[in-house]
Amino acid sequence: MLCGQFSRDHQNRVRIDSFGVISNRAEGQIHEKRHDIIDPMEPGTYGLSNSAFTSPWPKVLNGEQLLNELVEEIQHDKLTNREISQKGIEILGSDSLSGDEAWKESNNRLELLKQSVFIPMFETRNLAGPNSVGATTGQDQGQDQALSGLYNLYGTQKQTVIIVHESGAVRYTEKTLYDWLQGATSVANGTVDIIFDLDL
Secondary structure (H helix, E strand, O other): OEEEEEEEOOOOOEEEEEEEEOOOOOOOOOHHHOOOOOOOOOOOOOOOOOOOOOOOOHHHHHHHHHHHHHHHHHHHOOOOHHHHHHHHHHHHOOOOOOOOHHHHOHHHHHHHOOOOOOOOOEEOOOOOOOOOOOOOOOOOOOHHHHHHOOOOEEOOOEEEEEEEOOOOEEEEEEEEOEEHHHOOEEOOOOOEEEEEEEEO
């Protein structure tokens, strides 16, 4: 979970005042005491997944690189909120699994989950394997239960992009790919979008 606080500087621009990570991964690493990990005064890109925050999986590193490229594009081009949100959704849709022959073999899927930002929906009913998706501490984190889910399916369900401007304007965009309430089926038009704006 991410938690933080925004404040305004002497020019009335919104800045991150404090920022932290609360995680049940990597037992013994208390992030709120590791201020050197996230310094809100320094620019940086930080990715989160089911891995330990201090030991990111390849999917996280790939996502950070893609986000950095988007930030550079934003700095050089005047992109609208809609364009930024769309490009952010495209990053979250980065799929390195669907075209991978190894992904078709269910015995290889657990390890491959660490590689792709986007996870195609797949059945977990008969899935078996080592504890590859749990915390990187080597301890059993109940991975099989986590993967089983309510409908024995696992994959990317929602994609969310939040844009915060220096002015305090916020654009929240959420795309729903699968609707668990309707039996975990894909939504009728492929996606359901939620977009709203607010001010800090």
